[in-house]
Amino acid sequence: MLAARSISKSFSGVQALHNVSVAIGANEVVGLIGENGAGKSTLMRILSGTQAPDSGVLTLDGAPLRLRSARDAARHGVGMVFQEQSLLLNLSVAQNIYLGQEAEFTRLGVVNWRAMRKAALRQLGKIGVDIDVAARTADLTFAARQMVELAKALTLEDSTDRPLTILLDEPTSVLARADIDILFARVRSLKARASFVFVSHRLDEVLEVSDRVYVMKDGQVVGEYGAEKVTAPQLHQIMVGRGLHSGYYKEAQQASPRAPVLLQAKALGVSGAFRNVDLAIREGEVVGIAGVVGSGREELTRALGGFLPQTSGSLKINGDIVRLTSPEQAVKLGIGMVPRERRTEGLVMFLSIASNITLANLDAAMAHGMIDHRRERAIAEQWLARLRIKAPNVDVACRKLSGGNQQKVVLARWMTAGSRILILDHPTRGLDVGAKEEVYELVRELSAQGVAILLLSDTLEETIGLSHRVLAMRDGEITANFDAAAGQKPAQVDVLRAMV
Amino acid sequence: MSIQSEQAEFPHRSREAADAPRAEQAAAWKKTSMRRLRAYAPVVVLFALCVLIAFANPNFIETRNLIRIANAAAVPLTLAMGTTFIILMGSIDLSAEGAVAIAATTVVLLAANDSNANGFGWWAVLAAVCASGVMGFLSGNIQTGLRIPSFMATLGMWFIGLGVSTYLLGGSAIRLMDPALRGLALTRFLELPLSVWIALAALALAIFIQYFTRLGLHIMAIGGGEDLAELSGVNPRLVRVAAFTIAGFFYGVAGVLAAAQLGQSNSVIGDGRLFAAVTAVVVGGTALTGGEGGVVNTLVGVLIVTVLGNGMVLLGVSPYVQQTVQGLMIIAAVALSLDRLRLKIVK
Numbered sequence A: 001m002l003a004a005r006s007i008s009k010s011f012s013g014v015q016a017l018h019n020v021s022v023a024i025g026a027n028e029v030v031g032l033i034g035e036n037g038a039g040k041s042t043l044m045r046i047l048s049g050t051q052a053p054d055s056g057v058l059t060l061d062g063a064p065l066r067l068r069s070a071r072d073a074a075r076h077g078v079g080m081v082f083q084e085q086s087l088l089l090n091l092s093v094a095q096n097i098y099l100g101q102e103a104e105f106t107r108l109g110v111v112n113w114r115a116m117r118k119a120a121l122r123q124l125g126k127i128g129v130d131i132d133v134a135a136r137t138a139d140l141t142f143a144a145r146q147m148v149e150l151a152k153a154l155t156l157e158d159s160t161d162r163p164l165t166i167l168l169d170e171p172t173s174v175l176a177r178a179d180i181d182i183l184f185a186r187v188r189s190l191k192a193r194a195s196f197v198f199v200s201h202r203l204d205e206v207l208e209v210s211d212r213v214y215v216m217k218d219g220q221v222v223g224e225y226g227a228e229k230v231t232a233p234q235l236h237q238i239m240v241g242r243g244l245h246s247g248y249y250k251e252a253q254q255a256s257p258r259a260p261v262l263l264q265a266k267a268l269g270v271s272g273a274f275r276n277v278d279l280a281i282r283e284g285e286v287v288g289i290a291g292v293v294g295s296g297r298e299e300l301t302r303a304l305g306g307f308l309p310q311t312s313g314s315l316k317i318n319g320d321i322v323r324l325t326s327p328e329q330a331v332k333l334g335i336g337m338v339p340r341e342r343r344t345e346g347l348v349m350f351l352s353i354a355s356n357i358t359l360a361n362l363d364a365a366m367a368h369g370m371i372d373h374r375r376e377r378a379i380a381e382q383w384l385a386r387l388r389i390k391a392p393n394v395d396v397a398c399r400k401l402s403g404g405n406q407q408k409v410v411l412a413r414w415m416t417a418g419s420r421i422l423i424l425d426h427p428t429r430g431l432d433v434g435a436k437e438e439v440y441e442l443v444r445e446l447s448a449q450g451v452a453i454l455l456l457s458d459t460l461e462e463t464i465g466l467s468h469r470v471l472a473m474r475d476g477e478i479t480a481n482f483d484a485a486a487g488q489k490p491a492q493v494d495v496l497r498a499m500v
Numbered sequence B: 001m002s003i004q005s006e007q008a009e010f011p012h013r014s015r016e017a018a019d020a021p022r023a024e025q026a027a028a029w030k031k032t033s034m035r036r037l038r039a040y041a042p043v044v045v046l047f048a049l050c051v052l053i054a055f056a057n058p059n060f061i062e063t064r065n066l067i068r069i070a071n072a073a074a075v076p077l078t079l080a081m082g083t084t085f086i087i088l089m090g091s092i093d094l095s096a097e098g099a100v101a102i103a104a105t106t107v108v109l110l111a112a113n114d115s116n117a118n119g120f121g122w123w124a125v126l127a128a129v130c131a132s133g134v135m136g137f138l139s140g141n142i143q144t145g146l147r148i149p150s151f152m153a154t155l156g157m158w159f160i161g162l163g164v165s166t167y168l169l170g171g172s173a174i175r176l177m178d179p180a181l182r183g184l185a186l187t188r189f190l191e192l193p194l195s196v197w198i199a200l201a202a203l204a205l206a207i208f209i210q211y212f213t214r215l216g217l218h219i220m221a222i223g224g225g226e227d228l229a230e231l232s233g234v235n236p237r238l239v240r241v242a243a244f245t246i247a248g249f250f251y252g253v254a255g256v257l258a259a260a261q262l263g264q265s266n267s268v269i270g271d272g273r274l275f276a277a278v279t280a281v282v283v284g285g286t287a288l289t290g291g292e293g294g295v296v297n298t299l300v301g302v303l304i305v306t307v308l309g310n311g312m313v314l315l316g317v318s319p320y321v322q323q324t325v326q327g328l329m330i331i332a333a334v335a336l337s338l339d340r341l342r343l344k345i346v347k
Helices: A040-047 A070-075 A093-097 A113-126 A142-154 A177-190 A203-209 A232-240 A297-304 A327-332 A342-346 A353-365 A373-386 A403-416 A433-448 A460-466 A492-499 B011-056 B063-088 B096-110 B122-145 B150-169 B179-186 B194-212 B214-231 B236-262 B273-283 B295-314 B319-337
Strands: A002-011 A014-024 A029-034 A055-060 A063-065 A078-081 A164-169 A194-199 A212-217 A220-226 A261-270 A274-282 A286-290 A312-317 A320-322 A335-338 A421-425 A452-456 A469-474 A477-483
Touching (some): A014 A040, A029 A040, A040 A164, A070 A078, A078 A142, A093 A113, A113 A142, A142 A177, A177 A194, A177 A203, A203 A232, A212 A232, A261 A297, A261 A452, A286 A492, A297 A421, A297 A452, A327 A335, A403 A433, A433 A452, A469 A492, B011 B295, B063 B096, B063 B214, B063 B236, B063 B273, B063 B295, B096 B122, B096 B236, B096 B273, B122 B179, B122 B236, B194 B295, B273 B319
Parallel strands (some): A029 A194, A164 A194, A286 A452, A335 A421, A421 A452
Antiparallel strands (some): A002 A014, A055 A063, A212 A220, A261 A274, A261 A312
């Protein structure tokens, strides 16, 4: 049995874990849930040996355990499947599975590849998947790579006689439902040979696969439940501490849009992507676009963000006809884009919060042709308070913030830039329910202040719940236009029918 | 409806799920074929170059000229073997010229020469290779221990090597008088000078290291992603020090061959060799980002560089133009070999 006792850990003044104790029994699947920033990932990193706790101990079968590295953890039977996949794409499947553990195939430094491939095939057989072990990992689908990760974690079985504990850090966040089912089936069948810790912010998934669930909040464990004794809404309530109410999407706060049209597209098109798009967004209006992959809605947002030049039709911003040719021009016209990939597209992760907020409008922080850092920080501090961004100060690098707080920084940037039109591309992706709710609240606030918002979202429910109007797209064309005023939301099936 | 159950209830999710793998596979297949095409591009270039030059000047394919090419390729090939391992890790090694100078000077000063009374023969060769290996070992430790980028660490080692060897030589050229060592360049076996055979042995050793040893795998792993490799239990520090030491070893062998070919060591013995080695590695198709390519690519790269140089001499191209062409070639090689569209930002 692997256990953590009274673990505490802090990073640059923020207490990430405070007196956390968890235990993982033999052949048990333990769920670990909590908001972003609740300390789940930190706890996982400590359990997997990649970070040392400030205080507290890990124990294995009652004996204290000090892990110095991932390798050390592996020796004690603790393996981890990472959220961002940890396979090396330039190596073969077999090489990845046994990376760092080649010793058993190596004599005098020479590796017996054939034996390694055979062993890798056996590992993949354990989880019942058929993947070419000689293939380059880069050529595999994402789902297949996840299976390889799992097989890799299971190789620990051969190198230790300890029972295995495998940590799965948000393994489902990048998988389609069908692949999630496969993964869960594997976890269930492997329970006989290993314990699992399963981290996810999708509560129903956690309940589906776990025997027992720990709930974390603000760096502490606030609850421990048998999975059959608790429901997703209950867990949600414990997790965010504010409870799940009917007004999840803050419908009551949905303000009516004003008259002026900020963005108007007439028969807009990008050849090969979408055509004949008529779209008008008024001040304070949230327009959601529903559509499957390939419907053209992604390309539409990219065109409106200035990333993809239009090939037909016309576009009016604030009443003037414009032709967008670059993101820079779009920003100048007051269009702000909140991209889907926060880490790579939304923020400069190693720059401070203050620098990220003023990035799109440095003029606001300029004095006498130079950046006035006092002014920059003052602007940032104001947003820190207004958007309730959790950070010790505005000099902290954005990579140290949780996902929800990062998203708020992106929004603060566009507000500083004076954007009147925001394109929200999956603004709640990767966020847990609590952070999502805060984003919804911000969307309402912005809308009430007259910002026009174009919304793309992961779920239809979110799209409908947040929008004043919902457009359905299919095969590059708008197929339906639903009014979604508060209290008169369209039914999901109707929107769906227009999408597929 | 529960807030978290949306995926299960929407058919479009399952349609996405069904389409995604197919699209992903098609994309992966396209990627694979593109990669194959790129992998063979250097060979095609080498072949085309040979055909073009042979047409322009049939002397090119005379045995005598081919031997000349092999001889000219010997030192760059040995050097580039070392550089390949460093570039495979995504690092860069600028110390080649300094290491060559140290090795050449060591061998000349310890073997029979016209400056002192030493005459250690083959022991001098061993000492030279070790001296260069130690430089690599130091580069590796400076990089990993002091956490200095390889670019700066090896830039420093380059000049340390040059400075030390010039000091040892007293600023002049010292001749190598040991007949056995001179024989490395002069004695022929099957028409080819021994230095060519030694370079081929170096190639064989490099192939062995890259494709058959754990170290070779770990070098590739670090090039593919050092942090990920570390999580899997690879010790990047050890691998880096080992790779730089091995590179130093290859530079040492190259330095000895250079001294044997020139019959002396002087302060400019390394000049231009770094450029040749890096060009060969890059032209061969090894990615500067690390993790892609290898020593076999480098063989092709060395041949391209050498054949082009030889061809330009045969065609009477001015040496200054030759340099310019080589400069253009290295830029063109990187431009063609990288999937630059995927690199959104260039540093």
